[in-house]
Amino acid sequence: MQESVSLAAMAAPHQKFTNPIADTDTAGPGDASRLTIDLGALAGNWRRLARLAGPAETAAAVKGDGYGIGLEAAGAALDRAGCRTFFVAVPSEGVRLRRVLPRATIYVLNGLTAGNANALAAAGLRPVIGSLEEWREWSAWRADGGQGEAALHIDTGMNRLGLTADEAQSVASADWQQQGLALVISHLACADTPAHALNQLQLERFRAAAGLFPGLPASLANSAGIHSGPDYRFDLVRPGIALYGGVFREGVAPLDVVATVEAQVLQVRDVAAGEPIGYGAAETVKRPSRVAILCVGYADGYPRASSSTDARSGASVFLHGQRAPLLGRISMDLMAIDVTDIPAARRGDWTELFGPNIAVDEVAGFAGTIGYELLTSLGGRYQRRYTGGV
Known part of the structure; x- marks a missing residue:
């Protein structure tokens, strides 16, 4: 076994927990994704x-x-x-x-x-x-x-x-x-x-x-x-x-949400009807649209398989009290959402990818997987915030 602790360290007095990320947080100034843990x-x-x-x-x-x-x-x-x-x-x-x-x-x-x-x-x-x-x-x-x-x-x-x-x-x-x-x-x-x-x-x-x-x-x-x-x-x-807070049994509601993942809107752009969105031109907008670009992708553990295409709808995010559907393929660091029906959407807004309004298992379902996989795949680029200490 390569990793071990000394008996002296194991016997150290139990100390009040402090945020273990605080001293090792690699989030840069202005990073535009965050993970809030209750x-x-x-x-x-x-x-x-x-x-x-x-x-x-x-x-x-x-x-x-x-x-x-x-x-x-x-x-x-x-x-x-x-x-x-x-x-x-x-x-x-x-x-x-x-x-x-x-x-x-x-x-x-x-x-x-x-x-x-x-x-x-x-x-x-x-x-x-x-x-x-x-x-x-x-x-x-x-x-x-x-x-x-x-x-x-x-x-x-x-x-x-x-x-x-x-x-x-x-x-x-x-x-x-x-x-x-x-x-x-x-x-x-x-x-x-x-x-x-x-x-x-x-x-x-x-x-x-x-x-x-x-x-x-x-x-x-x-x-x-x-x-x-x-x-x-x-x-x-x-x-x-x-x-x-994940689904664990048919017919039993999940317990309280623990993890909330959010991403910031980097920009909002106008896209004409008939124009494609993202890699592979996998989805074409059917109407003149306002499209918001978010600062999260599959490198952050958000599953590429939850993408939207012309053949099938993908997952949604939550913004200004409304759902906003994904548009096109999720890329490594970015994703697009349709905010045509959310006129208040602006650069700098925070969107919920999953949490109290969008269940983690809902997003997982679009990817053909389970909430366990999303939670355990969360990347290291999120600003982590711990709340609700007990």
Whole structure:
């Protein structure tokens, strides 16, 4: 493992969170895009889920740089709201989070990478062991005096990471109580679709698997799983996208918006009917139009596939209380919108690309993807602003 923190740094007293971007902000004077992150909304979403999930503990997934809003900011806000257990994907994320939260419990979902048990334990990170090979390496390290803790991931139908039922049985038949196991987990594949038959099958399989490890806390539910009912919640739930205001389950409204992305109008120009807009002349205006050019493109994580063409409508933005549709292809750094019906539109206006008026999942839908991808793809050129500290 290449990244680690010293034990002295890990033991440093917990300090009040300050904006981690403030000292490293690369936004230049006059940069015309911004990302506003409402930490109060994030904390409020966690509290709502914790009330619903109780008496199970409510942890938080903060992988993918805190779903794009900033790992350190997300972790600190959730910690102040009462969250004590966190899930990251890779060790480097865990190292970053440990610097902010020296006393938190941090699990690494992608497991034990070869030869790194000692480094993970030294950094105060718990691997989520997802294969028999990982388990054998972990057991050997523990037998050699290693003192770290870990979780055990059992596959119940995702067929991604996790021990098979037979492999779990073999672990349970051995001396697992001496191996530092602190949690047994699985992951729901279809909880966002309540009627899917795999949900009940995974629940039954996980009950059987968790039963092999009596006394060990168990965790199955993600954001959607929390809303599947008490049977799915076990001892600990692991919400992710619901915390950040994205769609997480059919028929359930998203929680409060956390991330708002805005871009400034660089100019407004008149375009004659029949003239093309942007690369490839993909769209031709049908009427004399006023076209505003915005300072955001796919280099900022706004998906090119959300573009508008003559063949199909694209996404919209929000300006002066109205929706304004995209025109033509989104380019690397710019996009065009139709402001013909918004006479107040001017250079310098701020437009909402997604946030409280344009849902992130709506924009994602035009790109054939999901809100997770937009949030975790946000580029580094936005002026980041954190509000609603808790």
